[in-house]
Amino acid sequence: MTPLTRRTVIQAAAMSPVLATAAAAPATSPDSQSTMNAGAFGFQHTPVPLPFDTKSLRGISEKLIQSHWENNYVGASKALNTIRARLMQAAADSNTPPYVYTGFKREQSIRTGSVVLHELYFANLGGNGNAPADLRKRISDSFGTYDNWESEFRKIGQGLGGGSGWVVLGFNEHLKLLENYWLADHATNPAFTRPVLVMDMYEHAYQMDYGAAAAKYIDAFFANIQWDTVAKRLPA
Amino acid sequence: MTPLTRRTVIQAAAMSPVLATAAAAPATSPDSQSTMNAGAFGFQHTPVPLPFDTKSLRGISEKLIQSHWENNYVGASKALNTIRARLMQAAADSNTPPYVYTGFKREQSIRTGSVVLHELYFANLGGNGNAPADLRKRISDSFGTYDNWESEFRKIGQGLGGGSGWVVLGFNEHLKLLENYWLADHATNPAFTRPVLVMDMYEHAYQMDYGAAAAKYIDAFFANIQWDTVAKRLPA
Amino acid sequence: MTPLTRRTVIQAAAMSPVLATAAAAPATSPDSQSTMNAGAFGFQHTPVPLPFDTKSLRGISEKLIQSHWENNYVGASKALNTIRARLMQAAADSNTPPYVYTGFKREQSIRTGSVVLHELYFANLGGNGNAPADLRKRISDSFGTYDNWESEFRKIGQGLGGGSGWVVLGFNEHLKLLENYWLADHATNPAFTRPVLVMDMYEHAYQMDYGAAAAKYIDAFFANIQWDTVAKRLPA
Amino acid sequence: MTPLTRRTVIQAAAMSPVLATAAAAPATSPDSQSTMNAGAFGFQHTPVPLPFDTKSLRGISEKLIQSHWENNYVGASKALNTIRARLMQAAADSNTPPYVYTGFKREQSIRTGSVVLHELYFANLGGNGNAPADLRKRISDSFGTYDNWESEFRKIGQGLGGGSGWVVLGFNEHLKLLENYWLADHATNPAFTRPVLVMDMYEHAYQMDYGAAAAKYIDAFFANIQWDTVAKRLPA
Numbered sequence: 001m002t003p004l005t006r007r008t009v010i011q012a013a014a015m016s017p018v019l020a021t022a023a024a025a026p027a028t029s030p031d032s033q034s035t036m037n038a039g040a041f042g043f044q045h046t047p048v049p050l051p052f053d054t055k056s057l058r059g060i061s062e063k064l065i066q067s068h069w070e071n072n073y074v075g076a077s078k079a080l081n082t083i084r085a086r087l088m089q090a091a092a093d094s095n096t097p098p099y100v101y102t103g104f105k106r107e108q109s110i111r112t113g114s115v116v117l118h119e120l121y122f123a124n125l126g127g128n129g130n131a132p133a134d135l136r137k138r139i140s141d142s143f144g145t146y147d148n149w150e151s152e153f154r155k156i157g158q159g160l161g162g163g164s165g166w167v168v169l170g171f172n173e174h175l176k177l178l179e180n181y182w183l184a185d186h187a188t189n190p191a192f193t194r195p196v197l198v199m200d201m202y203e204h205a206y207q208m209d210y211g212a213a214a215a216k217y218i219d220a221f222f223a224n225i226q227w228d229t230v231a232k233r234l235p236a
Numbered sequence: 237m238t239p240l241t242r243r244t245v246i247q248a249a250a251m252s253p254v255l256a257t258a259a260a261a262p263a264t265s266p267d268s269q270s271t272m273n274a275g276a277f278g279f280q281h282t283p284v285p286l287p288f289d290t291k292s293l294r295g296i297s298e299k300l301i302q303s304h305w306e307n308n309y310v311g312a313s314k315a316l317n318t319i320r321a322r323l324m325q326a327a328a329d330s331n332t333p334p335y336v337y338t339g340f341k342r343e344q345s346i347r348t349g350s351v352v353l354h355e356l357y358f359a360n361l362g363g364n365g366n367a368p369a370d371l372r373k374r375i376s377d378s379f380g381t382y383d384n385w386e387s388e389f390r391k392i393g394q395g396l397g398g399g400s401g402w403v404v405l406g407f408n409e410h411l412k413l414l415e416n417y418w419l420a421d422h423a424t425n426p427a428f429t430r431p432v433l434v435m436d437m438y439e440h441a442y443q444m445d446y447g448a449a450a451a452k453y454i455d456a457f458f459a460n461i462q463w464d465t466v467a468k469r470l471p472a
Numbered sequence: 473m474t475p476l477t478r479r480t481v482i483q484a485a486a487m488s489p490v491l492a493t494a495a496a497a498p499a500t501s502p503d504s505q506s507t508m509n510a511g512a513f514g515f516q517h518t519p520v521p522l523p524f525d526t527k528s529l530r531g532i533s534e535k536l537i538q539s540h541w542e543n544n545y546v547g548a549s550k551a552l553n554t555i556r557a558r559l560m561q562a563a564a565d566s567n568t569p570p571y572v573y574t575g576f577k578r579e580q581s582i583r584t585g586s587v588v589l590h591e592l593y594f595a596n597l598g599g600n601g602n603a604p605a606d607l608r609k610r611i612s613d614s615f616g617t618y619d620n621w622e623s624e625f626r627k628i629g630q631g632l633g634g635g636s637g638w639v640v641l642g643f644n645e646h647l648k649l650l651e652n653y654w655l656a657d658h659a660t661n662p663a664f665t666r667p668v669l670v671m672d673m674y675e676h677a678y679q680m681d682y683g684a685a686a687a688k689y690i691d692a693f694f695a696n697i698q699w700d701t702v703a704k705r706l707p708a
Numbered sequence: 709m710t711p712l713t714r715r716t717v718i719q720a721a722a723m724s725p726v727l728a729t730a731a732a733a734p735a736t737s738p739d740s741q742s743t744m745n746a747g748a749f750g751f752q753h754t755p756v757p758l759p760f761d762t763k764s765l766r767g768i769s770e771k772l773i774q775s776h777w778e779n780n781y782v783g784a785s786k787a788l789n790t791i792r793a794r795l796m797q798a799a800a801d802s803n804t805p806p807y808v809y810t811g812f813k814r815e816q817s818i819r820t821g822s823v824v825l826h827e828l829y830f831a832n833l834g835g836n837g838n839a840p841a842d843l844r845k846r847i848s849d850s851f852g853t854y855d856n857w858e859s860e861f862r863k864i865g866q867g868l869g870g871g872s873g874w875v876v877l878g879f880n881e882h883l884k885l886l887e888n889y890w891l892a893d894h895a896t897n898p899a900f901t902r903p904v905l906v907m908d909m910y911e912h913a914y915q916m917d918y919g920a921a922a923a924k925y926i927d928a929f930f931a932n933i934q935w936d937t938v939a940k941r942l943p944a
Contacts, residue, residue, distance in 0.1 A: 039414065040379045040380075040384075040385070040415040040416065043411070045411070063919075067919050067920050071919075072920065075870060082569060082572065083572070091384075091387075091388060097551070099395045099551050099554075100554065100579075101391055102391075102392055102418050103575055103576065103578070105392055105395075105416075105418035106418060107572075108418075109418060112427070116408070116426070116427040117427050120410070143275075143276045144277060148327075149276070155334045155337050156337070156341055158334035159334035159336075159337055160338065161334075162779060162783060162784075162910075163910070164871060164910070172348070172352070173430070174352045175348070175351075177275050177276065177279055179276040180276065180341075181345060182338050182344075184342065185871075187424050188423050188425070189423075189424070190345050190352070190423070190425065191349045191352040191353050191356075191422075192429075192431055193425075193428075195427060203911035204870060204911050207912060207916055208919055211779075211916055212780065303683050303684050307684035311634060318805060319811075322808065333787070335790075336815075339812065339814070339815045343808075398543060398544050398547060398676060399636060399657075400636040400674070400675070421635075438634075438636070439674065439676050443675055443680055444679055447535075447539050448539050511850045511851075512852075512856075512860075512886060515885055515887075563856075563859075569867075573863055574867030574868065577867075577888075578890060581896065584880070584883070588883065588900055589899050614748045615748045616748075616749060620749070620799075627806045627809050627810075628806070628813055631807045631809055631813075633806075644824070645902070647753070647823075647824065649748065650748060652748065652813075654813035654817060658899075659892070659896050659897075660895050660896060661896070661897035661898065661899050662817050662821055662897065663824040663825050663897050664824055664828070664902060664903055665897075666881070667899060
């Protein structure tokens with residue numbers, strides 16, 4: 001927990017005895033004896049470091065990836081923790097109308113998406129971009145050919161150029177489909193989907209290095225894919 | 237495949253030899269030898285019947301649940317299939333700009349969400365509303381108490397009254413959190429989440445029986461939850 | 473101001489002397505001598521009555537239109553006032569992070585849209601559905617024929633059936649175009665557009681009378697259009 | 709009309725005699741004798757040049773503003789024209805289901821918003837940043853003080869940092885309110901609002917010059933406001 005969010009939680013706790021326990025309880029050992037201090041309410045997110053040397057990416061500068069991690073991802077983690085603390089306040093306050101409460105839930109959804117998608121994105125970078133044969137086969141089994149897949153994945157990215165969103169190769173656990181998804185923002189997702197390969201198309205992912213040339217960033221993204229990580233995300 | 241969507245697919249197929257195979261190939265046996273006829277492109281959805289007697293729900297009329305299934309869910313399935321056929325056309329047409337293509341991907345995401353969430357919703361109805369003890373414990377382990385959970389779940393539903401959206405008790409596979417989510421529409425979802433209990437808050441889920449009284453519908457929903465199905469969705 | 477929102481505002485006022493004036497000041501006489509008590513912050517909305525006899529609409533029942541006005545429109549007015557009071561609190565609290573503040577601004581935008589669009593919708597009902605010749609000419613000047621216009625307007629409505637949103641014939645003041653718009657929700661709008669004819673496609677506008685048969689509601693809407701009001705909204 | 713979009717329109721026209729006229733008719737002289745060739749369908753947008761010397765802005769580089777105009781604004785204009793041509797095709801094709809048609813209307817709304825907001829944004833840049841006294845009074849009349857206004861306007865911008873959207877000081881013509889609005893994207897807008905001052909918070913507006921330091925860009929924006937243009941947008 002960062003000092004900022006710890007302060008926020010302590011402020012919340014000071015307003016209500018019920019929250020004091022929540023703020024203190026570690027997220028990993030929820031105490032079901034108490035009220036409202038377990039994971040769903042008390043959880044606070046801790047940012048994880050980048051899983052690769054920031055100097056090691058080809059075509060994505062150290063400055064950009066460091067700024068991306070620090071300003072956008074760690075920023076989202078702080079925002080998520082603050083929103084979660086505000087939600088605890090709002091849940092404990094009987095004067096909170098449902099439509100005010102859902103306003104915070106909306107923000108929780110956005111920040112959760114940003115944290116989760118950023119972690120998946122960073123974790124599927126740092127590789128050499130060479131997809132192993134068995135993964136290529138899994139992909140071509142679903143898309144007809146591997147090129148069909150790559151072509152659609154890149155096209156979705158280009159369609160997001162100049163805007164914001166994500167491209168996800170995902171496995172829909174309900175429909176049992178491996179397909180590409182277009183995400184309008186952090187909170188958009190196809191229901192019940194396991195992300196397999198995640199590409200950030202927010203402009204902070206490339207403007208600093210490439211300006212408006214989103215296609216060049218997509219090239220760089222492909223050159224750095226950590227396919228071993230990607231392979232492990234696919235169900236057997 | 238309904239006659240309507242079959243016609244659409246055949247129209248698409250007629251425009252391009254490459255699509256002819258796609259239209260004919262059954263979704264369950266993708267042929268990786270061919271081009272673009274496997275799951276990601278060729279899949280067409282078949283609606284599943286309601287898993288309970290439409291007369292059996294308490295407080296949700298036969299007329300409403302039948303209309304909900306037929307007009308909203310089967311309608312979404314038809315729309316998904318049509319959009320998927322249009323996507324195949326667009327993918328095969330080199331004149332399709334990326335931002336036109338992503339317009340179809342957006343619709344695909346919305347219709348996919350509607351189909352998946354509706355199937356999960358109907359499948360968690362038809363029960364007696366009594367949550368088994370071990371599931372109550374799982375929930376209270378995360379929410380502090382079972383009442384905390386139910387209170388937040390209902391509050392999110394009330395906040396959606398008069399609008400549209402979904403309430404989902406979900407397990408976030410990345411953060412390992414069991415929490416409640418507010419969904420603005422079919423395409424909103426927290427990333428990498430397994431839906432456990434799904435409540436439809438679109439007005440077609442209750443207006444016919446309850447008018448604007450969303451809270452009464454939420455009571456009826458709780459009385460009909462099929463908890464055995466819900467329990468199986470939770471990871472062990 | 474309703475008792476509910478007055479209470480909320482008074483609670484806000486109690487937290488900060490600066491807000492006490494705001495709560496008391498009537499929206500119609502902003503006092504530029506004071507701090508933060510003028511229109512942008514202090515305004516509170518008062519619902520306007522329906523401009524027609526609730527028994528007079530053809531094909532839209534008294535029960536439905538009364539519920540629509542009371543539950544959805546007056547409800548949105550109350551929600552807007554509550555959100556505005558919370559915004560005053562948040563603006564006066566230096567601990568409010570910008571991303572928490574914008575969460576409230578988002579809600580303000582949604583509720584403002586709901587209030588404004590509902591008032592425009594009700595005000596363009598209660599007529600006999602016969603468009604005067606000069607207005608028909610204005611429409612056909614832009615759409616080629618009047619039928620082109622009506623056909624597209626109805627088609628957009630049908631596309632929203634089973635979901636939620638609005639259809640608006642609007643005059644874009646920047647592009648000088650009279651065209652039809654599809655609105656995904658209360659907060660969606662083409663920039664700088666004057667709404668001319670507004671049709672509510674949220675399911676509360678028709679489910680109680682027509683169930684899922686949105687096309688029948690669209691017929692009823694057309695039969696009740698108050699074209700004199702519509703004509704006055706068009707720029708000369 | 710750019711070559712690209714002219715080609716698209718001609719392709720559309722080739723599919724249907726009814727569209728041939730539309731493609732040829734200049735937007736400024738709609739022919740009400742014909743079918744579907746007037747403004748609402750036949751209009752094609754022509755980009756306007758930047759209203760200031762690209763070297764003249766303080767703290768916003770020539771490279772950035774040139775890229776912003778060319779890639780994001782002219783790109784949006786092309787996309788709008790292509791979408792409008794596709795809409796003409798879809799309107800003329802009786803096989804187009806309403807939900808496919810509304811997919812195009814959604815894109816039309818997004819591209820229209822991008823074009824309009826960008827033109828308003830560029831037009832309110834190129835000045836010296838000094839608000840004239842009478843405008844300051846109009847603002848303080850609504851916000852209590854001018855500082856209240858500026859503080860909220862900046863805060864909304866900061867809340868959008870790292871994401872995308874717009875900040876608008878707008879006059880709501882229905883509620884008669886001068887207030888600040890938060891726009892999630894090009895298609896979000898409070899209904900019936902006249903934009904008065906428009907600030908682009910998409911990352912392409914600042915990343916190239918400031919990286920993630922959105923607050924520095926907001927400073928630069930304020931230093932370049934063309935207040936004379938802003939003043940003329942306010943109703944008397």
